[in-house]
Amino acid sequence: MQRVYFDNNATTPVLPEVFEAMRPYYGEHFGNASSIHHHGQETRAAVERARESVAELVGCRSSEIVFTSGGTEGDNLAIFGLATEGDHVITSTIEHHAVLNACKRLEAMGCEVTYIPVDGRGLVDPAEVRRGVRSNTKLISIMMANNETGVLQPVGEIGKIAAEAEIYFHTDAVQAAGKVAIDVKQIGCDLLSISGHKMNAPQGAGALFVRKGTILQPMLYGGSHERSRRAGTENVPGIVGLGRAAEIAKDALNDGSIANIEQMRDRLQQMLSSLEAAGVNGDGAPRVPNTTNIYFDHIEGEALVIALDLKGLAVSTGAACSSGAIEPSHVLTAMGLRAERARASIRFSLGKQNTEEEVEFALALVPDTVARLRELSPVYKKEALSQ
């Protein structure tokens, strides 16, 4: 069966050239990057080269990059590394759970947290952030791009507000990295997390930009790795993969491959959102070029995801809980979608490996499947009859 993967915001395949770059570090170059001998020097050099590549992707100095295990660790390190009991933290209602649940934990630890709402397009209003600032506000954590809708938040304006108020600003850029240009100076953030596996590097490798002079309380205690900001032997193959993927991602912004993804996304979005009782969530807001979140009223998104998977198309809806069942999307709910429409929404997220032919495959499949689901929907029948 032909299988088409349009769930690149969940994870991406490791690019062949990334895998090739990693391969020697599983074999002949196996040293511990902290060792003083030849083997250690070899891997240390590889780690530092990767650090430079990642720094270049986000526009910082390489000494400001801390390698992590991924987005969740970066978000947690930024939040728990700065906030302590009595502090106030500002975040938004549409953050990834890596930030939201870390903030819930902060509240249990005696911090106050303000959750800034979003408008119908999924955008945080910077003025709301400014109004949320208090004398004890220690940190603002607002994501750069939302994982479900792809909506890009006004992080530059929020960065200015944070700078004026002398508050630390962290942005979760996991869904932005590799899709749009990132420059920590333009954003004005002090911390920025990225994850390798969302940008064609392997799972288990990520990075946190920490502006020089920012003192973080570490979360792991051990050796003095990563300038004592993250103890533990480096995941050298993963880091090498992340470095290579960062180089490719930077080139992709200018060599037409991101523009190509955007064209495919636009065609998919235009065709599907023009179906009866369908539309784009986050329409009217700036969005990353690979993502579209579309509602098909009167269906259960869960059933559509399963039906499409059985025909070979991988897409997703909401966030999965530990059993693998789909939970109602907190992001779409926060945007003011009624529960039925939130449950009827599907995310399509494209990647570098996708082709125009795959877009046509989806366009041949989705409308028929939506129509069949609607035919079987008791709600749809009732509404159709009442019209």
Added chain:
Amino acid sequence: MSNPKTIAVAMSGGVDSSTVAAVLRAEGHNVIGLTMQLWNQRRLAGHEGMPEAVQGRCCSLDDVYDARRVAETIGIPYYVVNHEQRFEDEVVRPFVQEYLSGRTPIPCSLCNNHLKFDQLLLVAQQIGADHLATGHYARVEFDAKRDRWLLKRPADTSKDQTYFLFGLTQEQLSRTLFPLGALTKPEVRALARQHGLALAEKPDSQEICFVPGGDYKRFLDAYLEEQGEALPDTAGELVTTGGDVVGEHHGIHNFTVGQRKGLGVATGSPLYVIQIKGDTRQVVVGNSDELYSDTLRVRRTNLIACAELDQPLRVTVKIRHRHEPAPATIEATGGDEIVVKFDQAQRAITPGQAAVFYDDDVVVGGGWIA
């Protein structure tokens, strides 16, 4: 297989439904495994009287893990579908409400009617399955003479689950498969071993899936506390069948008809709960003989073997899951009410439970005891 069908299997992670999936797959059908996520056990964990950690079985990650392993072993696609909201609305809340009204509910029947053979069957159809198969011990067959789908008791009558399935409609039955209907439990376990299923020896589950340890009183407390609702004050009098007040009680939800222990009244002969009066909060107690009655009424009736009951019918009637069907005559009295007259008085007829009517091994229908 000359005529392979697309069949969704409701997989609980237990031996029965796993074996159903394995058998249908081996027969060459196009099988899709589905598990319903119905209840988040973590919600009540740590509430007073509830276990700190998640212990109950309903939708436990262990069961999902087991079901997923089976799907992987036999090579079928497998999905978990979330019906938590519907389960809470259609099963948990009515369960709580019934106890607070002095009745003794059967959540499994509600779950079958409103979740398994409704929502899950709909998902099955939506994803392209012609049928939904489950691991219930029951049989379904089409009777051309009556032009009806029939629900029948299984070969292994000790595992008979038809009591919980009396609410199925003709439409639901027409799309349902019970592949274990002709098998005994030992045969099912043997099949599971034969198909290489690691869970072939997994013990059966008995308790109400969302109530840890079967302690429904603690569940009511914890659930209402979580909902921010106080447990309504349903304390009242303990009275005899003659109307004499013999004591007080702390709430009608603590009682079930037929219950003997925990009445807190010292008398010469053992006392039993005869009746729970929701409106006056009185719990009527009496001796063992007074538990017997030869008549009951059911409401919200569902008929399976016939479209309607136009004249009195001789049947056997089961008034709880572990009850030997007793001979009776049933008669419709208008609306969706049916009166059951037993040949011999039956012990502890309990409002909230179901009465299910049988003609030999055919389920005629059933309803909820008023």
